Amino acid sequence: MTVRVLLASTAYGVATLAAALDAGLLPAADRTVLLLSRNAAVPETAPPLDASPGFARLASRFDEVRSWNATVAPFHPSAWSPRTQDVPLWERSLRLAWDLGDEEVALVVESLHVNPAMAIARIFPDAPLHVYADGLMSYGPTRDRLDVLIGTRVRELLHLDLVPGLRPLLLTEFGVPARPVPTDAFGKVLDELADATGDVDLPPADRGADGPGPALLLGQYLAELGILTPDEEEDLHLRMLHGALARGHRRFTFKPHPTAPARQSARLARAASEAGAELTVLDRPVLAEVLYRRRPPGLVVGCFSTALFTAATFHGLPVARVGTELLLERLTPYQNGNRVPVTLVDALVPDLAAAPDGAGSGTAVDAAALVTAVGFAMQPRVLADRRPEAVEYLARHLDEHTRRYFKKRRLTALGLPGGVPRQFAFLPRNAAVRRVARGARAVKRAALG
Secondary structure: OEEEEEEEOOHHHHHHHHHHHHOOOOOOOOEEEEEEOOOOOOHHHOOOHHHOOOHHHHHOOOOEEEEHHHHHOOOOOOOOOOOHHHHHHHHHHHHHHOOOOOOEEEEEEOOOOOOOHHHHHHHOOOOOEEEEOOOHHHHOOOOOOOOHHHHOOEEEEEEEOOOOOOOOOOOHHHOOOEEEEOHHHHHHHHHHHHHHOOHHHOOOOOOOOOOOOOEEEEOOOOOOOOOOOHHHHHHHHHHHHHHHHHOOOOEEEEEOOOOOOHHHHHHHHHHHHHOOOEEEEOOOOOOHHHHHHHOOOOEEEEOOOOHHHHHHHHHOOOEEEOOHHHHHHHOOOOOOOOHHHHHHHHHHOOEOOOOOOOOOOOOOOOHHHHHHHHHHHHOOOOOHHHHHHHHHHHHHHOOOOHHHHOOHHHHHHOOOOOOOOHHHOOHHHOHHHHHHHHHHHHHHHHHHO
């Protein structure tokens, strides 16, 4: 017998797994275990996935549901991994606790390069791995070089076709084939969730008032990631509100990140009230995609949320972005896994401040070539064979607009077009040159003064 163990840490991930099951994409098995993990900084404060609206409907696809947090308590699931010498003990322990016996195990995990997926893959060293993508990050390269004993166990990458025709870079260094989860299968899962979600969980229905329909504002907790300060993130949400107001919207739904502080919503509510607008804060754990089914918004505004692409690609809703230029500057190091999602949103989603009928950056974008070039610059060792493609893209397309996706220092270090010529690369780091430059600037300021 074979047991499938499916790991999920988000409601979106559970929905993706349910769609993959319905489409027959997961490995055949006699029994299916859904393993839930709460990866929030303080897991106890995050709402449990199995208590989210509609979960019971999806859970009927699985033979049993277990908690990874309870399994490894009191350790944090994102920080804990077994010591090498303890791996056999952990496998024996989990086989006993989960009633696996000597059955073959197949693992379906997300984010294989980090825990808890990596920890589980290590505990079951003989289990084949199937990876599914929970959002836009699959289009970027593998964040770290995986142990070959892990990478060669991966059979395929399952992903939603968020950017039609764009093939993910994730795990391509191991020749892992990418397989889209059918959009119609995902849509049916969303319909189930929408049917199971009571109106009490949703914003008020559109009452047919004049002007554009309600706008949905997508919050992201970027302060927790250290990308923005809390005040800057609140300012980002205010820019979403004011930009949508400028387009004529007067009714809004704000969907905060599940771990965002309450003060974000409070400040946004005050700003909406001062502008004479109506704001509903969706403080229940409902997927944005459920809102698209039950209460289609007139506009979806976000920074680099995957929900921007599910709105545009799967539901045909108008979308707009805010703040991507700032994030492209702030993301550090250059290898930050959010870089490709931010790049895709910046390149393909219209700016909220632009004309409503604008598209992306306003220029034709070869998304595949752009992502390959950015991906190589992020992980040149992982994607070593993609260097010629990166060189060709930069030689042909690097201009004042696309320059925002690359750092000159990074291009210089990799010897790529657009960097400082190699023979002059030492100059910015040369102490004598810096002293001369400072002296010249001082003389110039004195002359002007």
